[in-house]
Amino acid sequence: MSPRSAISTARRLVVKVGSSSLTGADGGIDSGRLIALVNALAHRHAQGTQIVLVSSGAIAAGIHPLGLAARPRDLATQQAAASVGQGALLAAYTHAFGAHAVTVGQVLLTADDVTRRSHYANARRTLERLLDLSVLPIVNENDTVATSEIRFGDNDRLAALVAHLIDADALVLLSDVDALYDGPPSRVGTTRIPVVSGPDDLVGVEIGGSGSKVGTGGMTTKIEAARIATAAGVVTTVTAADRVTDVLAGGDVGTVFLPVGVRGRSRRLWLEHATTARGRLLVDDGAVAALVHRKKSLLPAGIVGVEGTFHDGDPVDVCGPDGAAVARGLVNYSSSELPGLLGRSTKELARELGPEYEREVIHRDDLVIL
Incomplete structure (x- = not known):
């Protein structure tokens, strides 16, 4: 045809x-x-x-x-x-x-x-x-x-x-x-x-x-x-x-x-194409590998920095150590809440802050690799 x-x-x-x-x-x-x-x-x-x-x-x-x-x-x-x-x-x-x-x-x-x-x-x-x-x-x-x-x-x-x-x-x-x-x-x-x-x-x-x-x-x-x-x-x-x-x-x-x-x-x-990122999450090499190669969700343990002002559910870019965006997704935390969670495991956060904190920062279903 x-x-x-x-x-x-x-x-x-x-x-x-x-x-x-x-x-x-x-x-x-x-x-x-x-x-x-x-x-x-x-x-x-x-x-x-x-x-x-x-x-x-x-x-x-x-x-x-x-x-x-x-x-x-x-x-x-x-x-x-x-x-x-x-x-x-x-x-x-x-x-x-x-x-x-x-x-x-x-x-x-x-x-x-x-x-x-x-x-x-x-x-x-x-x-x-x-x-x-x-x-x-x-x-x-x-x-x-x-x-x-x-x-x-x-x-x-x-x-x-x-x-x-x-x-x-x-x-x-x-x-x-x-x-x-x-x-x-x-x-x-x-x-x-x-x-x-x-x-x-x-x-x-x-x-x-x-x-x-x-x-x-x-x-x-x-x-x-x-x-x-x-x-x-x-x-x-x-x-x-x-x-x-x-x-x-x-x-x-x-x-x-x-x-x-x-x-x-x-x-x-x-x-990927309909959203504009409201902020950036800076992650380490381990998080990049987990997202890009192992198709995992983004967890607080791999995040080293937060930039911009955003709310729960907003689109954000996920950036590697070189600053380049490797993914975009809908974040489950606000920019004011995230800094206190960085580098910590979800199990540790759940024990200290409550079961609602045993969740991904960005779930795999809400994430696209760029």
Whole structure:
């Protein structure tokens, strides 16, 4: 099977669309662009494909109603715009998909929601049930409450993680750029890169740009999203939103990134790619060997230092004697509580402080090797 036919025959598909592909010159939602996207997705949905749409545009949709001249830079105004715009965006999708008798459901996520074990399982369960009911979920980052510490950062990365979460067959990233090129597309002589089979294919490729004035992404974020998705065994295509019909039909458009990993769900991929470390735990060589080679949990005895301010359940980096991060995980103690436990065995701590202290600093199930 060719990589492009993998898109056309996918039974479960994640499609991401950027703000710039949904908005007009005034920064507001362009109904014509939105309807064109919906028409293509509804046609594929009618053929029996399960589709999850990861849609940017909430903040952009709030720009015009709030009387703003451009996308706001400060977090509070971004959250206000998202609060106003998310309802307008969902209403537009509900109306457009309703014309095709397709029911949509809104799913708003933050990275903090889905790195903790129970929340991750709940997000997966919710999406699975919506798909079973033939609902088309519309996913976005919960910009109204997300802070800089718990943000995915861009919806390209969120889409890749959702594709992994639901074990999708393929991921399609739509933007205002029709493909990855071997240099700036505006430069004479640059050519489209039709297929990327691995990181070596990107050596020497000039990649830049921060995206449009209403979005947060760019080609760099799409390549990173493709790296995450393909590592999870998901074939990924990057192309322009106005070519969505062609790409869904398996046409020779855009750039296809071939899978380099094996499909299969693992919350550890979320720990690695969806979290930002709130602090660092410095460990000795013995702890590094136990984590990396023996696949053990992190215990207080191997920790020699604590940096940063964090709470129980926050993501932290585990760093070896050279200072390089070797793992990331969800810590079971706060930064104020840990210093008094360092270098001591869990049995000793349990005897002195109580049985609740006979626990790992980071359990193996909540740890990913970097």
